Amino acid sequence: MISQKKNSGNAATPDVPVKIGRAHPVTLREVAEAAGVSTATVSLVINQKKNARIADKTRQRVQDAIRQLGYRPNAMAKTLVSGTSRFIGLVADGVATTPFAGQIIHGAQDEAWKHGYALLIANTEGNRDLEKDAIAMMLEYKVRGILYSTWFHRPTDIPETLREADFVLVNCFATEPGAACAVVPDEAQGGHSATQILLNAGHRRIAFINATIPAPAKDGRLQGYKDALAAASIGFDPDLVMEAYPDQEGGYGATEELLKRNVTAVYCYNDRMAMGLYDGLREHGLSIPDDIAVVGFDNQEVIAAHLRPPLSTVSLPHYELGAAGVRMLLGLDEAPNDSAVKIACPTIERASVAAHSPV
Amino acid sequence: MISQKKNSGNAATPDVPVKIGRAHPVTLREVAEAAGVSTATVSLVINQKKNARIADKTRQRVQDAIRQLGYRPNAMAKTLVSGTSRFIGLVADGVATTPFAGQIIHGAQDEAWKHGYALLIANTEGNRDLEKDAIAMMLEYKVRGILYSTWFHRPTDIPETLREADFVLVNCFATEPGAACAVVPDEAQGGHSATQILLNAGHRRIAFINATIPAPAKDGRLQGYKDALAAASIGFDPDLVMEAYPDQEGGYGATEELLKRNVTAVYCYNDRMAMGLYDGLREHGLSIPDDIAVVGFDNQEVIAAHLRPPLSTVSLPHYELGAAGVRMLLGLDEAPNDSAVKIACPTIERASVAAHSPV
Numbered sequence: 109m110i111s112q113k114k115n116s117g118n119a120a121t122p123d124v125p126v127k128i129g130r131a132h133p134v135t136l137r138e139v140a141e142a143a144g145v146s147t148a149t150v151s152l153v154i155n156q157k158k159n160a161r162i163a164d165k166t167r168q169r170v171q172d173a174i175r176q177l178g179y180r181p182n183a184m185a186k187t188l189v190s191g192t193s194r195f196i197g198l199v200a201d202g203v204a205t206t207p208f209a210g211q212i213i214h215g216a217q218d219e220a221w222k223h224g225y226a227l228l229i230a231n232t233e234g235n236r237d238l239e240k241d242a243i244a245m246m247l248e249y250k251v252r253g254i255l256y257s258t259w260f261h262r263p264t265d266i267p268e269t270l271r272e273a274d275f276v277l278v279n280c281f282a283t284e285p286g287a288a289c290a291v292v293p294d295e296a297q298g299g300h301s302a303t304q305i306l307l308n309a310g311h312r313r314i315a316f317i318n319a320t321i322p323a324p325a326k327d328g329r330l331q332g333y334k335d336a337l338a339a340a341s342i343g344f345d346p347d348l349v350m351e352a353y354p355d356q357e358g359g360y361g362a363t364e365e366l367l368k369r370n371v372t373a374v375y376c377y378n379d380r381m382a383m384g385l386y387d388g389l390r391e392h393g394l395s396i397p398d399d400i401a402v403v404g405f406d407n408q409e410v411i412a413a414h415l416r417p418p419l420s421t422v423s424l425p426h427y428e429l430g431a432a433g434v435r436m437l438l439g440l441d442e443a444p445n446d447s448a449v450k451i452a453c454p455t456i457e458r459a460s461v462a463a464h465s466p467v
Numbered sequence: 468m469i470s471q472k473k474n475s476g477n478a479a480t481p482d483v484p485v486k487i488g489r490a491h492p493v494t495l496r497e498v499a500e501a502a503g504v505s506t507a508t509v510s511l512v513i514n515q516k517k518n519a520r521i522a523d524k525t526r527q528r529v530q531d532a533i534r535q536l537g538y539r540p541n542a543m544a545k546t547l548v549s550g551t552s553r554f555i556g557l558v559a560d561g562v563a564t565t566p567f568a569g570q571i572i573h574g575a576q577d578e579a580w581k582h583g584y585a586l587l588i589a590n591t592e593g594n595r596d597l598e599k600d601a602i603a604m605m606l607e608y609k610v611r612g613i614l615y616s617t618w619f620h621r622p623t624d625i626p627e628t629l630r631e632a633d634f635v636l637v638n639c640f641a642t643e644p645g646a647a648c649a650v651v652p653d654e655a656q657g658g659h660s661a662t663q664i665l666l667n668a669g670h671r672r673i674a675f676i677n678a679t680i681p682a683p684a685k686d687g688r689l690q691g692y693k694d695a696l697a698a699a700s701i702g703f704d705p706d707l708v709m710e711a712y713p714d715q716e717g718g719y720g721a722t723e724e725l726l727k728r729n730v731t732a733v734y735c736y737n738d739r740m741a742m743g744l745y746d747g748l749r750e751h752g753l754s755i756p757d758d759i760a761v762v763g764f765d766n767q768e769v770i771a772a773h774l775r776p777p778l779s780t781v782s783l784p785h786y787e788l789g790a791a792g793v794r795m796l797l798g799l800d801e802a803p804n805d806s807a808v809k810i811a812c813p814t815i816e817r818a819s820v821a822a823h824s825p826v
Contacts, residue, residue, distance in 0.1 A: 213590055
């Protein structure tokens with residue numbers, strides 16, 4: 109029995125909306141009576157009709173009555189007048205399985221609320237049918253627009269129904285160039301920054317353990333590594349680039365090969381790999397950062413800051429991706445549709461790289 | 468420029484909803500013309516008016532026209548008729564900072580959609596002002612009810628405005644008993660199961676590293692440990708219960724004290740502690756599970772399954788908490804308000820406990 113409502117003791121059933129016992133909602137008429145005006149006047153004040161001539165004193169009386177009685181205007185009714193709702197839809201995959209989607213949600217919501225929009229979030233976990241239903245639902249609620257987001261940075265085809273609304277791709281981009289506005293992390297800059305942490309500490313022979321899985325992150329993070337070495341006048345040695353599956357097991361499994369490379373530092377494709385590599389290096393009796401310095405990528409929650417030693421890494425800007433997506437959707441930020449807008453990946457320095465240069 | 472809509476090349480501005488160029492939405496009139504009936508008939512079919520006499524053939528013609536033209540009924544308009552929307556509100560803290568909130572969202576959404584409701588999610592990250600705004604927004608959208616959830620299991624006071632709707636507490640419970648319906652994890656059963664994993668492997672001297680922070684999980688997980696020992700006719704030794712801060716650093720810091728206890732197995736308050744303890748035990752040259760068996764709690768994403776060796780643990784049922792919360796809200800599950808409904812925590816066995824009993 110749901111019965112914690114004021115004066116309520118009634119069961120809620122799925123089909124019949126509970127009326128009996130529900131806290132009696134304040135009506136427009138009660139507001140009008142309290143303010144001593146007509147209901148028409150109250151509605152004009154609520155809907156902020158520009159050309160309605162209402163004395164400031166009257167408007168004030170109505171607003172006071174609304175506040176005192178706790179009247180809640182019906183957002184749905186307002187929508188019918190304006191044609192679009194104050195909703196922004198957010199389609200997200202992987203909300204339940206990664207911490208990244210949650211940060212996109214956080215950033216998108218903060219920005220949306222700043223401009224008076226509420227977020228209508230749908231989690232698809234990558235299921236195409238759920239996604240279709242989610243977009244249809246958002247269109248039926250007349251959303252102002254839709255953010256279509258993925259938990260890892262990748263190309264995506266655009267669901268046909270998405271085109272019925274304004275939309276922005278977040279952390280993904282259209283397979284056909286120029287087909288959509290998109291905001292993505294700057295992988296190449298991130299890879300450059302990750303490598304730079306090691307260069308700044310004096311390292312010259314730096315290995316990069318890249319991912320085996322094709323992805324924009326794989327290409328971008330490698331490009332950044334090459335750019336940083338070039339800027340430091342260090343020749344690129346393909347032999348120092350290895351590949352492994354991008355998780356703890358992959359990083360651990362790469363240990364033997366890495367040690368053959370005789371390097372003083374290694375930059376891993378992501379923090380999960382670095383976590384596995386830590387275990388591998390320990391088993392060889394090597395200490396981080398003295399025997400070998402390690403840098404990761406992602407600044408992943410519950411891992412990066414809590415390894416021994418804490419991991420220097422580069423942060424994926426998921427919060428900012430969500431916020432920027434909303435600003436582009438609302439036309440507050442430039443939204444080119446010939447190329448994706450790139451967001452910088454900040455550097456996070458911790459103890460896995462020694463400040464002093466190695467001997 | 469947002470211009471990926473069909474035939475569109477117009478900027479979206481925050482205040483003026485874009486009309487020009489937006490894919491022309493199909494109107495009720497077009498459906499009526501295609502079906503050769505009046506708009507009134509179409510609207511009767513859409514709103515499924517019970518007592519409206521419409522020939523099945525006519526109803527079918529209208530439904531075919533709706534499908535062929537891709538007409539989208541206005542969900543907002545339906546709401547004005549019914550009084551409540553097909554929304555269920557979900558207030559969640561910690562969506563951006565923990566993987567747990569995402570699993571509550573996933574479970575709540577799957578269950579809500581099953582019954583034709585969409586989820587209106589607000590992430591508060593524990594901010595009381597955001598929370599107040601979120602609940603007000605949900606009430607203005609006439610939600611069917613609200614799930615009020617926390618990312619860790621704890622008592623909570625009930626925001627006054629929450630009482631204006633049906634609501635269920637998810638992963639938290641009212642400070643005043645009987646004040647609200649709630650669904651929470653069964654911590655005592657979980658603690659019992661965690662300890663049982665070790666008992667089944669033949670361990671008799673089992674330490675428990677509990678959290679320093681007061682919480683229902685702290686009391687429940689200790690109770691479960693005591694219950695499991697009692698059921699195995701093993702006397703409770705308070706000296707085997709230690710306390711540490713519930714993260715990696717806390718678990719690592721407890722290593723020395725643990726080794727003084729001369730135990731063959733240890734059950735940690737959570738997986739993060741176990742992860743830190745792994746590092747501490749390795750530094751003492753001890754191997755898991757041969758020298759000491761380890762069990763955690765939470766089955767935390769990206770940690771539990773990826774430690775070396777993978778960690779045996781007990782899973783927090785966040786998905787099921789979200790789903791059960793929706794069923795209680797809709798009156799599909801019994802929702803007592805004198806005590807919280809407890810959801811079982813499943814056992815996950817991995818390699819951190821040897822199958823055979825120790826010598």
